[in-house]
Amino acid sequence: MITELDFSLDGFEPADAASERAESDLWLGDLTLLAEHHTTPNGSHSYVVAHDGSVTWGVPGEPQLVAIKIARNLADGTFTLESARHAQAAFAQNWLAERGCPPEKLIPSDDFLKPADDLTSQAEQRVRESGERYRVLDTYTYDSEPCETWALVRDSRATEQPVRVFLEEADLDGGTYTVREGAFADEQAARAWLDERPGPLPEPPANPATADHRTRAALSRSAGTSLSPKAGAQDSAATPSSANQPTRGRTL
Known part of the structure; x- marks a missing residue:
């Protein structure tokens, strides 16, 4: 089963305050990876759908899925990160598709x-x-x-x-x-x-x-x-x- 999530940001710094805040709002230990897509060959962009287990302990009814887009500037070693919460996987996939990810690349694995x-x-x-x-x-x-x-x-x-x-x-x-x-x-x-x-x-x-x-x-x-x-x-x-x-x- 796909469970481990790694943003692969070693050696990169946030490009702006919004990206730093977005990264700090996500704790990898709470996230279960559902689907991911990384651009090739250089891996400059990553698109992720994950389940945030911490939400189950929060306000009842809150959306438990999070869509994450990471763009890495390989030249200057910075990254931008944005995320959005969704109740259903298809809406998370749509959000990422609007930001450049091919929709067919984010179908959850058969483990789910x-x-x-x-x-x-x-x-x-x-x-x-x-x-x-x-x-x-x-x-x-x-x-x-x-x-x-x-x-x-x-x-x-x-x-x-x-x-x-x-x-x-x-x-x-x-x-x-x-x-x-x-x-x-x-x-x-x-x-x-x-x-x-x-x-x-x-x-x-x-x-x-x-x-x-x-x-x-x-x-x-x-x-x-x-x-x-x-x-x-x-x-x-x-x-x-x-x-x-x-x-x-x-x-x-």
Whole structure:
């Protein structure tokens, strides 16, 4: 299992006060490495996703994952370091992707929980590759049984029901987790659902590209012919959540 984390900063000094402060805010003994990518051949940049165990002893609900970017100036022996806290791995990966890391380079190893199904993988891919599409409004992480995290976001591309909830539920016994996306008209409606859990997580409106793909597939089956698949958006529909109460994030 990947557990040891080394920033590889021996011989380097912080380039500015912000980098010195960011480094001092992270204690390697608290961090469990989930995924990392280092540029080659000179290793000038490092991108890391880690779990911060110290958060579990702090304020309940705080995000437990941290995304870290390190840029080393090999010529003058200085470095810059910036980090951000996230509730779910896909949002940490997105943050690093926006700062130059190829998203596919930061997939956690098989030593950790695995996506339970294709819908989970699709939801995480949407977040990883979303750029600045989702603005995070709030998160909550709960790490007792059953384990759950949620991220409340605003989708800048949505023309209807623009407030979205990404709900992650972990099955620690099975070694898997699911992620589902729900859609709401506003933040108040989303928070009401999270507080009360009156029913299944409301599915996002159908993506027109997805609907067209489904229509083509249905016509193909009814006509007994085969249409060549057309590249396009994957199905973003969520499936109902079985959660009855807020719980919190995946224990890593």
